[in-house]
Amino acid sequence: MKESLNQKVVSAIYESLPEKERIIPFLCDLLDLSRESAYRRVRNSIPFTFEEVAAISIKLGISADDIIGQHNNKRAFFDLYLNGTSDPIESYGKLLQNMADISQKLRKANESEMIASSSRIPFAFSMQYENIRKFRYFKWIHQTHEVPINFYLSDLTFPSQLETLYKNYMYNYMRVNNIKFILDKNTFLPTTEEVLYYHKRKLINDNEFLAIQKELLLVVDGIEQLLQTGVNEAGSNIYIYLSALPIESNCAYLEYDGTTCARYWSYTFNPIVVFNKEACTLQKKWLESLLKYSTLITKSNEYLQAEFLNAQRKFITDMTESEV
Template sequence: MITNELNTGLVNAVKEKLPAKDNLANALMDILYIGKEAIYRRLRGEVPFTLAEAAVISRKLGISLDKMIGVSFRDNAVFDMNIVSSDKPFEAYYSILEKQVDLFHSVKEDENSEIGTSSNIIPQTLSLKYNMLSKFRLFKWMYQNENIKCKHFEEMEIPQKMVEKQKEYSDLVSHIHSVDYIWDNMIFSHLVNDIQYFCSIHLITDEDKDTLKEELFLLIDEMEELSARGKSKAGNDVKIYISNINFEATYSYLGTSSTQLSLIRIYSINSITTQDQEMFRGLKEWIQSLKKFSTLISESGEMQRIQFFKQQREIVSIL
């Protein structure tokens, strides 16, 4: 009896995760690499899925095992610790980027895809296409990590494949059907302060500082254009809000027809993620609630928009 319930719970969880157009049996054959008849025996309940098979399905489709067995712990959620290893930082960081890019590719045509983020730093969805800014983000983390040898910004070389993957990541975000950005009004101040600190201890040259400054101005131009247009390059909706209160952290969510993903930024470049539905619902409600403290500057609020970006240019100009 219990085995049948577990089998049914697993099948129902997979059905919820797969797009309606996908054939359940074919999808499971591709995931488990077993024959059609063996799959149908499992779907009919004649043969139960093994624990190993359930684990493979969980990993491939991002379904939590508690969801499969029909258990819900309201006070608990399973998180994926996307922590960049200090042993091989570039390889580990690239692996995380690659996983996120694959996810964006999989939802590229999904008309129900949405992203919401409340940021106290410049969102990486916008900054990763800029070589020096993305390099500085990594440099700051690597310098702080005592297990990584990183002495000078100029000496740090970013692998070309990582540069290309970062730009691919940034480009794919424009295909998300709806994006809500809620920005802390200090996002540029925080970054400028960080750059100034590393310049003051002579780890960033004047030449590199000027290049970072130039990219920041280009980023401000892009952000202002995006907010005035209210559309991504792919023609999808983008709403930008400036918060009148400061944020203690950066929170984000990605929702699609088959995925509900929550992200919390930790340790500078890392994030923890979960596909727990309760966590997603709570995080989305929290981010959306911040709009009551914020001013919409995309396609409206022209005076506030002009004022905000003028202030950001003044902040960057002191570099």
């Protein structure tokens, strides 16, 4: 049993590692092992732990279920990245790196598919805007780290290493073709309420508030451009559907060269992830069923386009009136 598990893990690593990367340095770096400990695992002297198999599967985008033989359709393994450090830059950087890695796999795949449902602004639509990026990071720190109650946005410097990761993610995402987004009719409302909350607490000053508001309007302009053309700036096809029902689950189904992945966002933008094919198939079926209650508004249905865009712009402009 021990030898069989190790053989499966090692074989999966060899199949998935980039051509120039060697397995021992990979294991040492990912699992924080000495070279001897890594060699002992590769030689089947000691078994990989469950946590190690999970870390390897997430890093390489391979299924832990396939490795350990969970083919009875009764159990699937889910992964949630937990902040293992008090350093917000490192934690946030790992989340961004994971997003960049997934988008790179989609970009490089011969065949890929992505369907996502969202009750709020999709991360990919707003990532190019400096003030929105900074606000997302600011809010995430407030929600996940111990900070003073009066921790101001103006006190926060957005690190250059995070900017680099954003650019890497943006480059890959913009070149992923044929993405379907299912949006809630009130997509912009949660973000506007969050910005208002921090502004009312004086944690965001007036200039910062107005800068974020201006960028949110630019995001709507960008969505309008996508709706009219059906392609983004890199020429990739993007399909936007408007749901007739409130969207309660922010999730995505991804498939690239035979690998399936489902991602669920519960309380922040680090997702719960599963690679189990049966679980992913169920998620895909749910998203496809949601499409039945949705209307394609990319390059079609100008009435719904205008209604949706006008509603989002009103959420944003009403922010100022709410402050009076």
